[in-house]
Structure formats: structure tokens, C-alpha cells
Amino acid sequence: MMTARRRILISGASIAGPALAYWMNRSGWEVTVVERAPELRTGGQNIDIRGAGREVARRMGVEEEIRARNTHEVGTQFIGTRGQAVASFPAGRDDTGGATAELEILRGELSRVLFDLTKDHVAYRFGTTIRSLDERRTDIQVTFDDGTEERFDLVVIAEGMRSRTRRLIFPGTDPVVTKNMSTAYLTIPRTPDDTDWWRWYSATGGRSITLRPDNLGTIRATLSYPTRGDEGAATDDDPSRVRAALRERFADAGWQAPRVLREMAHADELYLDRVGQVHLDTWHHGRVALVGDAAYCASPLSGMGTTLSLVGAYVLAGELGRSIDIETALQRYEEILRPFVTCAQDLPPGTPRLANPRSLAGRAVFHGVMRAAASRVGRRLTAGLFRPPADAFKLPDYE
Ligand SMILES: Cc1cc2nc3c(=O)[nH]c(=O)nc-3n(C[C@H](O)[C@H](O)[C@H](O)COP(=O)(O)OP(=O)(O)OC[C@H]3O[C@@H](n4cnc5c(N)ncnc54)[C@H](O)[C@@H]3O)c2cc1C
Numbered sequence: 001m002m003t004a005r006r007r008i009l010i011s012g013a014s015i016a017g018p019a020l021a022y023w024m025n026r027s028g029w030e031v032t033v034v035e036r037a038p039e040l041r042t043g044g045q046n047i048d049i050r051g052a053g054r055e056v057a058r059r060m061g062v063e064e065e066i067r068a069r070n071t072h073e074v075g076t077q078f079i080g081t082r083g084q085a086v087a088s089f090p091a092g093r094d095d096t097g098g099a100t101a102e103l104e105i106l107r108g109e110l111s112r113v114l115f116d117l118t119k120d121h122v123a124y125r126f127g128t129t130i131r132s133l134d135e136r137r138t139d140i141q142v143t144f145d146d147g148t149e150e151r152f153d154l155v156v157i158a159e160g161m162r163s164r165t166r167r168l169i170f171p172g173t174d175p176v177v178t179k180n181m182s183t184a185y186l187t188i189p190r191t192p193d194d195t196d197w198w199r200w201y202s203a204t205g206g207r208s209i210t211l212r213p214d215n216l217g218t219i220r221a222t223l224s225y226p227t228r229g230d231e232g233a234a235t236d237d238d239p240s241r242v243r244a245a246l247r248e249r250f251a252d253a254g255w256q257a258p259r260v261l262r263e264m265a266h267a268d269e270l271y272l273d274r275v276g277q278v279h280l281d282t283w284h285h286g287r288v289a290l291v292g293d294a295a296y297c298a299s300p301l302s303g304m305g306t307t308l309s310l311v312g313a314y315v316l317a318g319e320l321g322r323s324i325d326i327e328t329a330l331q332r333y334e335e336i337l338r339p340f341v342t343c344a345q346d347l348p349p350g351t352p353r354l355a356n357p358r359s360l361a362g363r364a365v366f367h368g369v370m371r372a373a374a375s376r377v378g379r380r381l382t383a384g385l386f387r388p389p390a391d392a393f394k395l396p397d398y399e
Contacts, residue, residue: 005030007151009142011130011165012158013040015107016292016309018114020156021122022060023317031121032152034128034144036159040115043269044107045185045220046071046198046212051391052340053307054103056314059395062113069109071214072196078370079201081254087370088197106214110306130155130165133288140287154326155288156316158309161278163294169285178276179299181206181356183224184246185271188263190219202363203253206356209260221260224356225249227274242272275299277345284330291316296341304344311393312337318398340393 006029010017013035021031035041049057049066057063075090091104105113115124134141139151157165161176196213203209206226211219223246243264250257264270278297283290292309299305315337319329357363 006153007032009034009130009150009152009155010158011035011155012160012163012292012294013037013115013124013126014111014158014160014292015114015306016294016313017156017158018111018118018122019056019060019310019313020158020291020317021118022114023314024320025118025121027317027321029153029320031118032123032125032150034125034130036127036129038127040111040126042108042112043185043187043271044111045222046073046104046214047107047110047306048303049103049105049110049310050303050307052393052395053310055395056310057103059314060117062117063103065113066103066105066110069105069113069215071104071106071212073104073198073213074196075198077197077199078367079199079255080367083255085197085199086367087374089374106216106220107306109215130168133165133168135286135288153287154320157288157290157294158292158313160293161273161276161297163290166290166294169288170280173280175278175280176276176297177279178227178274179301180226180228181224181275182227182272183222183275183300184242186221186223186260186264186267187214187218187269188221188260188267190217194219200355201255202355202357202366203250203255203257204358204360204363205253206358207250207253208356209250209253209255209257211256211260221256221263223250223260224275226356239270242270275301279345283334287326289316289330289333296337296345298341298344299347301347302344308341308344311340311395314398315396318396321398336396343392 008024008029008031010020010031010033013033017033021033024031054063057066073091075088077085078087080086129145130142131145132143133155139153140155141149141151142155143149157163159165194211198210198212201209208224210222214220246264247261250261276297277299278293278295280295283295291312293305295312296308297305298308316333319332323329354366357366
């Protein structure tokens, strides 16, 4: 007798969602992915795939494709007021080392790779969100925003740090812990003076400007500044207000601020958010689970968000494949992954305040420390301190 395939609904088609879709399809589940945006979102900047995350990419067969789309960033440089390099850290040659990882790709490019890998076997529905969830004894009924209803065995939320559907299973909790800093991301034209370094300029007042190369012939810029509590930035704010506020904040920042602010007027996508982490005591409730940033965002400061998403999707699917009982699988997923997440969320001391000094004296001290850290001896002494813990996890074998 043929048994019906088990059905999973995944909400969010960025990194964690399509990665989970890949593994669940391979385990024989029928997979549907809904995404709030009308089409695949291709924005975003450089993200790193390190250690265990790289091993998952390898097992998915996409490591070479990711490498082919590498941003070719050669390392990180801290820049002084005259535009000179104060300290340089060349890109790591191994899986984990340094701020620039060897497997570095634009977020939108990785999302495209994972979408292309799964699109023929997975039902993607764009412009769709979950309105409500009704769990029963043997399944869960989902009502979508257009009023249609469908039943699934499992729902997984992969909606990123600011997930709204998460509120349906954990009402009244806000698990986002902000880091008192906001970052605006935008793409600007490349000029002949640009380099392939990730250039980091600390203006005073806790502000910083960074410029990074990409593989598409443009430059990825960020503007970061301190925020407190609920003040300031949110992705959903009115874009013209966001632009005006950034112009005011960075008018006297120096270095390439005038150029970035000028180009901001023409930038297609300005992505702005408060930097934060997600801390939850549990990542599932009944037949609903969380994966990626929605469950355990470590923040862009960690360099570990994408690695956690890839590893989380792999472990969640692996445990579901191993166990008939969904509850047991979801518990095992948490038990196995939690120590790795805790490690990744534990940011280097002084992050983000030390790298974003408030005063001229603070900037001089910061540059002094970076200069010492960039020396041959300094590099040996500090390597462990700034190395993201991407190897602190041994991937289980599920096949
Ligand atoms: C447009 C964009 C740009 C980014 N830029 C950077 C960057 O420059 N640097 C960096 O380090 N990280 C960036 N990130 C975050 C980075 O992608 C994640 O930290 C990491 O890769 C984990 O991915 P995720 O799939 O868990 O979550 P995310 O990448 O945050 O993706 C969540 C997905 O869920 C969708 N979604 C949200 N709410 C709903 C809903 N209610 N219903 C259905 N779908 C929903 C979103 O549209 C998005 O596609 C960006 C994310 C996005 C969406």
C-alpha cells in the first residue's frame, strides 16, 4: 500500500528556507515554500560561509557554484581620516579565519543558488503569507492571507530576525535583543579609485562607513550608527524619511560620506535595520518549528548568520528524516544545535562599541590596537579571539 508523502510548509525563501526545502525534498517530503515578497529577494551584501556551514554547502553540491560567485574581497582594512590604510588583515585561506572568509558571496546570489537548486522539486509561492495556524491531533491547518486553507504535517518558520508568524506560536514575546546599533546597506557604482579590500572607516560619534567589492562590478556600502532601545531605524520605515535621517547623521562624517550620501539618492534598495540577536528558550511549539535567523539570529557582527542557517536546516531535516515522531525530532534538533548557537551568539569582547569609537581619542586608541593586531606577532596572538567559532560543531551524518 502506498503511504501519502508527509507535507511540510516553510515560510521564508531567503537562505534557511530554501536550504531546508532542499533537504526535506531529499528525505521524501512534499515541500511548499511561501515568501512574503512578490519575487525572490536578491538584495543584501557580503555574507560568509564558514566551517560547518561550508561542509553543508559541500554536501548540497553547491560549494563550487558559491566559489564561482565569490566577491573576490582580498581582506579587511581600517582606514584613517586621510583615506590611508591604518591596519590591513588579508583574507583567510582556511574555512574560518579572519573577517573576510574564503567562501564569501552576496546574500542575493546565495539565495538564487539555493532557489535554483530546489525550484523544480519544491512548490514556491511568492507574495503569500500565513494568516493563522490551527493545530490538530494529526496535522496543522494553515490559513493563508488570501483566505485559502491547507493542511500540513509540519510548519517551519524561516522568516528572519523580525518574523511575524513567530508571534502566532509565541504570543506576547519579543525575542529580539538589539545591540544599540543600526546599519543601512546600499549598492553604489564602483569608481577607478575603489579597491578589492573591505574598507572600514570609523567616524566619531559611534558612526562607521564601510565599502566592499562585489562580483557584479558595484560597491556595497554600509552606514552604521548608534541607536538606543526603539529609537531610530526599521526596515519598514518610509524610505524618504530614512534617507533624510541618514543624510543628516553622516553629513560631517568625513572620508567617503559625501559620495555614499550622494549615491544613496539613486540606490534601488536601501536595507536598514537595527542590529540584533534572537534569543528563545525553545525553537518549536507543537507542529511548528523555527530555523535560521527567526530562531537564533546571531547578528551580522558574528559573521555566523548564514552558517547557522545552513547547519540548522541540515540538522532539522536530518532529525526529521531519522524519526517518525515529529516532537522527538524537533527536540533532538534543539539539543544538537543549541551549543553551537550559544557559541556563535557570544560576540567578541567590546562588540560593537570598540569598533565604533565615539571620540577622536577613542578612534586613536582603536587604530592603535588594530595596528598592533595586524602585525605578525599581533596576528598570532589575536587569531583565536576574532575567529568566528564556525568549526565548533561536528556535523552529524544522516545518510
Ligand atoms: C533583503 C535582505 C538583505 C540582507 N542583507 C544582509 C547583509 O547585507 N549582510 C548580512 O550579514 N545579512 C543580511 N541579511 C540577513 C541574512 O540573509 C541572514 O542573516 C542569514 O542569511 C539567515 O537567513 P534566513 O533565511 O534565516 O533569514 P533572512 O535572510 O532574514 O530571510 C527571511 C525571509 O523571509 C521572508 N519573510 C519575512 N516575513 C515573512 C512572512 N511573514 N511570510 C513569508 N515570508 C516572510 C523575507 O522576505 C526573507 O526572504 C539580509 C536579509 C535580507 C532578507
